Amino acid sequence: MNSDAQPARTLNCESREARAVLESRGLKKNYRSSQKIIPVLTDANLILRKGEMVAVVAPSGAGKSTLLHLLAALDTPTSGTVYFEAKAIETNDDAALGEFRNRAVGFLWQRHQLLPDFTAAENVAMPLLLRGEKFTSALEQARKWLAEVGLEDRADHRAGELSGGEQQRVAIARALVTGPTVLLADEPTGDLDEQNAWAMFELLERLHRAHKLTSLIATHNLALAARCDRILGLEHGVLRSREAAAIAGEGPGGEAS
Ligand SMILES: Nc1ncnc2c1ncn2[C@@H]1O[C@H](COP(=O)(O)OP(=O)(O)OP(=O)(O)O)[C@@H](O)[C@H]1O
Ligand SMILES: [Mg+2]
Secondary structure, eight states, rough: OOOOOSSSSSOOOOGGGEEEEEEEEEEEEEETTTEEEEEEEEEEEEETTTEEEEEEEEEESSSHHHHHHHHHTTSSSEEEEEEEEEEOTTTTOHHHHHHHHIEEEEEOSSSOOOOTTHHHHHHHHHHHHHOOHHHHHHHHHHHHHHHHHGGGTTTTTTTGGGGGHHHHHHHHHHTTTTTOOOEEESTTTTTTTTHHHHHHHHHHHHHHTTOOEEEOOOOOOHHHTSSSSEEEEETEEEEEOOHHIIIIIOOOOOBOO
């Protein structure tokens, strides 16, 4: 991975990196807990190219959620920069940040964080309402997305009354209703049994292709990761390219690109 210092806030459009949809350079994240500093990401470099479906596989606590939150600008790095379509995300510009969060990236939370007392359709419509769309139009689009994830007959159920797998599908519809370029999915199959995990992954693959998404999926499930275009590991705060076999302990990988 190119580790050149990058003083410019916009990457050279002729460069290899400019073809990246989402990129991180030198991403570092320390948390502070009482008096202690907890280093989680030390130098995370990533290039996600258009149309790729990439898995991040690493043990619990390695920093997968931290990485995804930084890439989605849901949290601020200690240092380093995230670029979307070759342009640095300016974390101090609230308007630009809101636009990026609401239009560029769809985020599937590790715990899907639906509002249990609202209906499935209202949950899916929420990001559209937040960006100022009219209620009727937002609900119409939400129903279309619920149909796309196979839940049209659950649109008016309260989210808290749906099964875990159904709630996860509502969360996928909510992540994609804004028409994002990038899908960041944090352990989308984490709480599901094997059969539902496969169904969920197949749904993600289908949506990824149908909507020409660029997707990054954090998962513990190696069999599912192996179906992605490539796999990254996260070790000591650094991303590394991995083959499925290497993660299982059969060989080393190289730093990610
Ligand atoms: N807000 C926080 N304050 C302090 N430490 C934190 C905070 N968030 C995360 N951490 C710590 O950072 C490390 C990485 O956490 P993270 O949630 O990114 O891991 P993960 O790889 O997503 O794990 P899992 O697979 O269990 O979801 C953990 O040791 C965690 O305790
Ligand atoms: Mg996590």
